[in-house]
Amino acid sequence: xxxxxxxxxxxxxxxxxxxxxxxxxxxxxxxxxxxxxxxxxxxxxxxxxxxxxxxxxxxxxxxxxxxxxxxxxxxxxxxxxxxxxxxxxxxxxxxxxxxxxxxxxxxxxxxxxxxxxxxxxxxxxxxxxxxxxxxxxxxxxxxxxxxxxxxxxxxxxxxxxxxxxxxxxxxxxxxxxxxxxxxxxxxxxxxxxxxxxxxxxxxxxxxxxxxxxxxxxxxxxxxxxxxxxxxxxxxxxxxxxxxxxxxxxxxxxxxxxxxxxxxxxxxxxxxxxxxxxxxxxxxxxxxxxxxxxxxxxxxxxxxxxxxxxxxxxxxxxxxxxxxxxxxxxxxxxxxxxxxxxxxxxxxxxxxxxxxxxxxxxxxxxxxxxxxxxxxxxxxxxxxxxxxxxxxxxxxxxxxxxxxxxxxxxxxxxxxxxxxxxxxxxxxxxxxxxxxxxxxxxxxxxxxxxxxxxxxxxxxxxxxxxxxxxxxxxxxxxxxxxxxxxxxxxxxxxxxxxxxxxxxxxxxxxxxxxxxxxxxxxxxxxxxxxxxxxxxxxxxxxxxxxxxxxxxxxxxxxxxxxxxxxxxxxxxxxxxxxxxxxxxxxxxxxxxxxxxxxxxxxxxxxxxxxxxxxxxxxxxxxxxxxxxxxxxxxxxxxxxxxxxxxxxxxxxxxxxxxxxxxxxxxxxxxxxxxxxxxxxxxxxxxxxxxxxxxxxxxxxxxxxxxxxxxxxxxxxxxxxxxxxxxxxxxxxxxxxxxxxxxxxxxxxxxxxxxxxxxxxxxxxxxxxxxxxxxxxxxxxxxxxxxxxxxxxxxxxxxxxxxxxx
Amino acid sequence: xxxxxxxxxxxxxxxxxxxxxxxxxxxxxxxxxxxxxxxxxxxxxxxxxxxxxxxxxxxxxxxxxxxxxxxxxxxxxxxxxxxxxxxxxxxxxxxxxxxxxxxxxxxxxxxxxxxxxxxxxxxxxxxxxxxxxxxxxxxxxxxxxxxxxxxxxxxxxxxxxxxxxx
Numbered sequence: 026x027x028x029x030x031x032x033x034x035x036x037x038x039x040x041x042x043x044x045x046x047x048x049x050x051x052x053x054x055x056x057x058x059x060x061x062x063x064x065x066x067x068x069x070x071x072x073x074x075x076x077x078x079x080x081x082x083x084x085x086x087x088x089x090x091x092x093x094x095x096x097x098x099x100x101x102x103x104x105x106x107x108x109x110x111x112x113x114x115x116x117x118x119x120x121x122x123x124x125x126x127x128x129x130x131x132x133x134x135x136x137x138x139x140x141x142x143x144x145x146x147x148x149x150x151x152x153x154x155x156x157x158x159x160x161x162x163x164x165x166x167x168x169x170x171x172x173x174x175x176x177x178x179x180x181x182x183x184x185x186x187x188x189x190x191x192x193x194x195x196x197x198x199x200x201x202x203x204x205x206x207x208x209x210x211x212x213x214x215x216x217x218x219x220x221x222x223x224x225x226x227x228x229x230x231x232x233x234x235x236x237x238x239x240x241x242x243x244x245x246x247x248x249x250x251x252x253x254x255x256x257x258x259x260x261x262x263x264x265x266x267x268x269x270x271x272x273x274x275x276x277x278x279x280x281x282x283x284x285x286x287x288x289x290x291x292x293x294x295x296x297x298x299x300x301x302x303x304x305x306x307x308x309x310x311x312x313x314x315x316x317x318x319x320x321x322x323x324x325x326x327x328x329x330x331x332x333x334x335x336x337x338x339x340x341x342x343x344x345x346x347x348x349x350x351x352x353x354x355x356x357x358x359x360x361x362x363x364x365x366x367x368x369x370x371x372x373x374x375x376x377x378x379x380x381x382x383x384x385x386x387x388x389x390x391x392x393x394x395x396x397x398x399x400x401x402x403x404x405x406x407x408x409x410x411x412x413x414x415x416x417x418x419x420x421x422x423x424x425x426x427x428x429x430x431x432x433x434x435x436x437x438x439x440x441x442x443x444x445x446x447x448x449x450x451x452x453x454x455x456x457x458x459x460x461x462x463x464x465x466x467x468x469x470x471x472x473x474x475x476x477x478x479x480x481x482x483x484x485x486x487x488x489x490x491x492x493x494x495x496x497x498x499x500x501x502x503x504x505x506x507x508x509x510x511x512x513x514x515x516x517x518x519x520x521x522x523x524x525x526x527x528x529x530x531x532x533x534x535x536x537x538x539x540x541x542x543x544x545x546x547x548x549x550x551x552x553x554x555x556x557x558x559x560x561x562x563x564x565x566x567x568x569x570x571x572x573x574x575x576x577x578x579x580x581x582x583x584x585x586x587x588x589x590x591x592x593x594x595x596x597x598x599x600x601x602x603x604x605x606x607x608x609x610x611x612x613x614x615x616x617x618x619x620x621x622x623x624x625x626x627x628x629x630x631x632x633x634x635x636x637x638x639x640x641x642x643x644x645x646x647x648x649x650x651x652x653x654x655x656x657x658x659x660x661x662x663x664x665x666x667x668x669x670x671x672x673x674x675x676x677x678x679x680x681x682x683x684x685x686x687x688x689x690x691x692x693x694x695x696x697x698x699x700x701x702x703x704x705x706x707x708x709x710x711x712x713x714x715x716x717x718x719x720x721x722x723x724x725x726x727x728x729x730x731x732x733x734x735x736x737x738x739x740x741x742x743x744x745x746x747x748x749x750x751x752x753x754x755x756x757x758x759x760x761x762x763x764x765x766x767x768x769x770x771x772x773x774x775x776x777x778x779x780x781x782x783x784x785x786x787x788x789x790x791x792x793x794x795x796x797x798x799x800x801x802x803x804x805x806x807x808x809x810x811x812x813x814x815x816x817x818x819x820x821x822x823x824x825x826x827x828x829x
Numbered sequence: 830x831x832x833x834x835x836x837x838x839x840x841x842x843x844x845x846x847x848x849x850x851x852x853x854x855x856x857x858x859x860x861x862x863x864x865x866x867x868x869x870x871x872x873x874x875x876x877x878x879x880x881x882x883x884x885x886x887x888x889x890x891x892x893x894x895x896x897x898x899x900x901x902x903x904x905x906x907x908x909x910x911x912x913x914x915x916x917x918x919x920x921x922x923x924x925x926x927x928x929x930x931x932x933x934x935x936x937x938x939x940x941x942x943x944x945x946x947x948x949x950x951x952x953x954x955x956x957x958x959x960x961x962x963x964x965x966x967x968x969x970x971x972x973x974x975x976x977x978x979x980x981x982x983x984x985x986x987x988x989x990x991x992x993x994x995x
Contacts, residue, residue: 044926049915051934052922052941054868054908061867094832146853223872223880223935223969273870273935274969306873532933532970714929721972722932749877749967756964757973762956786972 038541038551039777042714045537046552047530059227059243059270060303067229068097070292070302071148073138073155074311075130078382078742079165079177082128082137083158090140090154095147098296099155100139102127109291113253113283115493116349118501119183120380124288130159131179131347132382133744134311136284141292141300164742168321168344168379179347179380188349189378191496193360193668195435196371201336205327209407214811215396217319217344218734220389220726221310221754222532224273227303228286230293237264238294242286243272244279244314246528246569249506251561254283258290265290267561275531276726277388280571281351282314307747316736317389318355318396319344326404327371332414332422336371337364339400343376346383353378355386355393357492358572360436361675362394362483365401366445367423372435376496382742390726392572395788398482399812402792406480406799407808416479416796417449417458424449424481431773437670439660440483440678441780442770443706449481451766452682452704461686461700469804474689475699476801480792484679484705486573486781489661491674498668508657509578510565513543513586515594515650517636519614519629521547521554525579527567529558533783534715538576539583541711546587547628548613565655573781576711577677578656580776585654593650597634598626600643660774677772677780681705683724683793689801691823694816696732696798698761703789706768707782708775716782717765723786725760731791733759735813802826837901841866842910850897856890857881859897860907868908868938872967879966882939883907889946889965908938911945920986921945921979930979932970939966944980948987956981 050056087099102125111121126135140151163177170176171186179186202208228242238260245251245267255265267286272279289302304312320343327336343356356376363372391398409419424445425432432440458477465475490507494500510526523539530536540551559565568574595606598616602609602624610619617625634641635650642648662672686700703720710716733753737745746752771778795809798819805826807819833852838845841864850859857874860866860883869892872878876894883892884906911919921944924930931937940963947954947962954962959980960973968976 042929045929047934048926048931049918051931051937052908052918052925053911053913053915054866054938055913056867056870056934058867058870058935060861060871063862146851221969222933223878223967224870224933272933273872274933276969305871306875306878530933532935534932718929718932718971718975721974722970723972725972726969748875749873750875754878754967754969756967757960757977758964760973763972763974 036545037548038545039709039711040713042712043537043541043551045534045715046540046556047534047536056273057271058224058273059229059241062229062241062270064229064231064299067299067301068141068143068296069145069148070289070300071140071145071152072136072308073152073157075126075133075135075137075159077130077159077161078133079162080130080159081162082126082130083160085138086156087138090151093147093151093154095143096140096151097143098141099151100292100295101125102137105291109259110257112257112287114350116352117183117188120180120188120349122348122350124284124291132384133742134384136312139288139292141296164382166381166738166740166742168342168381171379171381172342172377179382186380187377188345188380189353189496190376192373192375194373195669198336198338198371198373201371202325202327202338205335206330207328207408207411208325209404209411210325211404211407211810213322213324213400213403215318215320215399216812217316217736218389218730219313219316219736220276220278221752222272222274222276222278225304225306225309226279226282226285227301228289229299229301230286230289231299232293232297237266238290239266239268240286240290241268241270243270244282245286246571247281248527248561248564249566250281254287254290257287258294269529269558269560271529272531276390277392278313278315279531280315280388284314306749310747310752311744312384314350314385315387315389316346316384317386318393319386320396322400324400324404326408328408328412332412332419334367334369334423337369338373340375343378344381344383345378346381346385348385349378350385351387352493353496354493357495357674358392358394359397360671361438361485361492362678363397363436364434365398365483366425366443366481366680368425369423370435383738388571390723390784390787394485395791398788399792399795402480402482403795406796417453420449420481421446437664437672439673439676441676441772441774443678443680444768444770445481445680448680448682448704448706448768451768452684452702455704455764455766456684456700456702458684474691474801476687476689476797476799478685478793478796478800480789480796481682482789482792484681484707484782484785484788485675486677486679487577487658487675488572488574489658489674491661491664491672495664495668495671505661506566506657507568508566508655509582510567510653510655511539511579511582511586512565512651512653513583513590515590515628515632517632519627519632521549523554523556524559525556525567526559526564527569531570533570533575534712535575535579537715538579538711542580542583543587546583547611565653573783577775577779577781580779581656581659582654584776585656586652589652589654590650593646593652594631596643596646597631601626601634601641677708677775679705679707679780679782679785681785681789683789685793685797687794687797687801689798689819691802694819701761702764702766703786704766704768705782705785706770707785708772708780709769709778710767711779713767719783720765720786721763723784724763724790725755727787727790728760728794729755730787730812731794732813835898837898839900839902840904842906852896852898854897855893856895856897856900857892860892866907866909870935870938872935880936880939882942882966884942884946887946887949889943906942908941911941921983924979924983924986928975928979928982930971930975936966936968940968940976944983947980948984
């Protein structure tokens with residue numbers, strides 16, 4: 026493996042591949058996941074799920090279940106409707122949802138009855154004993170038919186199955202197409218996959234003192250919106266406390282996934298006892314808050330004969346499933362980097378969000394922007410082939426150049442910085458593209474089919490909340506906040522505590538990042554910094570991980586809190602040392618007078634003064650050493666009223682080039698990776714090793730979405746892949762060795778120049794793989810137009826190509 | 830059947846113990862819920878993800894697919910058997926951290942135990958062979974590359990006479 030990441034000489038810790046501070050507890054089996062939490066008197070939950078895609082719920086007989094030994098209580102949607110409000114919802118108010126279905130089920134696997142018992146075994150026995158009469162209705166499965174005439178309606182209150190429609194137009198699209206020398210068109214389908222973490226969503230809710238409810242939970246970020254969950258449970262916001270619990274992965278699937286904690290909370294309130302509801306795999310795979318994008322595209326791209334891309338026309342129907350919990354923010358993501366790294370000026374984007382009898386859709390690593398990347402790269406490749414240009418040639422020709430930043434794209438979003446030609450060049454060199462092209466030719470003569478896929482995509486980071494509502498002319502709640510907070514404490518003996526204020530770690534490395542940054546600020550050992558997470562009753566505003574925002578935002582908050590803490594330390598030290606604050610510096614955990622190293626105080630000495638010797642403090646300085654900082658998004662603007670300019674909402678623009686070399690067996694349609702290079706630019710790198718882990722892990726998930734993973738519903742809306750035997754997560758055998766490289770173009774807008782890099786691998790790999798397969802089978806005219814790519818489809822196209 | 834009980838005696842991480850258990854209790858739930866061995870993780874409970882892997886008489890098994898009563902008379906090792914002292918980790922645990930072979934940590938105990946089994950029984954495997962041998966355990970975070978690195982590194986550590994025998 027050739028890892029080539031430039032170290033930043035200016036920093037002591039930033040840029041170093043240090044071991045993660047999170048690791049030890051996980052290595053010894055003490056991860057503290059939700060399933061590890063056991064409270065005295067705790068009950069367990071099992072859920073009866075709908076076997077039908079679309080049905081009226083008739084009578085429910087719970088009598089026999091209540092007789093099962095160990096079963097304590099049984100609840101239905103009717104109980105929810107009577108005793109709580111609908112669940113939190115960022116979508117249309119006409120599409121409501123309860124944690125247990127009310128009157129009707131709208132997808133196979135929707136929760137119908139919850140059984141609470143003394144053990145999970147007894148709860149499952151109870152589910153077996155529940156009798157439900159379903160009256161099946163006609164299912165709505167095809168999203169195009171769903172929004173056509175005559176389709177059965179999922180939500181009567183909404184009136185039809187078109188949850189949302191809008192056309193955005195930027196620039197002069199029709200003119201550009203009229204003046205284009207070449208127009209390429211295609212129909213593309215990105216199939217439904219999902220984050221599918223190995224640890225599911227879970228919550229343990231406990232009725233606490235004075236009518237309050239405490240919920241341990243691994244899936245609630247956005248702590249400043251946790252009152253929405255309290256409101257669903259008819260609790261005052263200050264009587265509902267969430268204690269964040271680390272999770273074994275999210276990848277989007279735990280992004281404000283509130284149905285699980287809402288149900289656990291409801292069951293605890295009803296029974297008056299602590300209740301655990303932890304999804305099993307069946308619960309999660311059928312009923313997650315977050316299946317991924319499922320999009321059907323009609324796309325046109327206009328170009329000049331020299332390869333200059335002039336226009337893009339996107340018409341997309343997105344199959345959102347039965348509910349629209351998060352609105353259409355996943356398309357806000359697409360618009361943040363809709364033109365990719367290219368100087369493309371004219372863009373039309375038509376979105377129709379369809380409701381069907383499937384599980385709802387939400388976040389998955391890329392949050393919808395990865396789909397736009399794939400679509401754009403597919404079209405660039407098609408145009409290149411038509412124009413007889415190489416993949417790197419057409420891209421180089423259209424790249425935004427390094428001297429053009431900050432660069433405003435047609436949608437209004439800003440790209441902060443970048444060097445796209447350098448990233449491409451690095452990737453070409455690392456792969457040795459010429460060598461592989463020679464090898465490809467040699468193999469072709471032997472009847473072997475090697476393909477090389479070269480793609481260059483954006484990797485936006487740090488969302489602003491405007492992307493959730495700029496879709497509406499009169500949004501109900503035009504939110505502009507997406508803050509992150511840190512509290513920094515030097516304790517009475519001089520040791521550091523960092524408290525973060527949102528969801529605990531999901532597999533990213535927030536504690537390592539925070540510890541490294543504190544080490545950078547104060548010259549202390551990062552392994553001596555302790556990191557914890559505030560509960561929601563004591564937390565400052567926090568948005569949590571998502572949209573590759575956490576490292577950038579935590580860095581801003583740590584820096585802000587550090588400045589405040591340093592100022593206080595200097596005040597105390599200046600008083601003790603009889604020096605001016607301006608003459609002080611911190612070096613390796615010691616505050617000293619510049620140029621006079623003997624005149625110094627250790628942090629432990631200053632902490633002692635701060636906590637124990639109030640009479641030694643300068644006037645106006647309070648006891649203690651604790652400072653907090655709430656860091657708001659450093660660069661975001663409002664959209665224009667006419668929505669011709671959506672404003673700045675995702676400006677810290679990473680970039681990546683992946684080159685995949687794949688051999689296809691034309692007899693079987695199967696593939697083999699021969700080489701794979703991934704070069705990313707995520708601005709200043711804090712920890713090269715953990716960033717590399719995101720790239721390889723994300724690329725593995727990209728391989729999954731591209732070739733293996735599919736959440737399949739048949740024509741009756743039956744769910745066909747409710748286990749890991751049917752939903753195929755890549756194993757170590759399916760994922761190749763990656764060669765990783767990095768180019769750093771620091772962001773001018775963030776602390777230390779960091780950009781987010783948590784999602785990048787998955788935002789690039791599907792396009793690279795698709796391109797490589799096309800290239801391998803160009804003799805047959807194979808073109809990948811839908812994901813996941815199945816051997817049967819490859820064989821079908823080979824056969825068609827052979828015949829023609 | 831619910832309620833049927835049996836007495837079992839087995840060795841867990843080197844210590845022999847006896848318990849009365851329901852016959853339908855899975856080995857995984859027995860280890861987690863009765864013995865507090867939280868390093869045993871449940872990712873699918875249908876025998877695919879491999880996160881519940883433990884060593885039974887030195888060989889990896891999926892503890893979600895076994896009943897506790899089936900382990901009667903056997904020796905079980907979980908990740909807690911390697912080390913629970915974060916200041917004195919087992920060389921395989923060290924290797925996983927050094928190579929950044931874990932992110933969320935959920936598959937990690939299973940991967941560590943499988944690594945121990947491979948190093949003990951299977952000699953010098955190539956990277957490709959290591960991948961094949963690890964393919965019964967899913968990891969959703971790392972893309973596996975660093976796990977393969979950790980297996981190679983752990984093998985070197987374990988063959989180093991300074992650390993061997995632990």
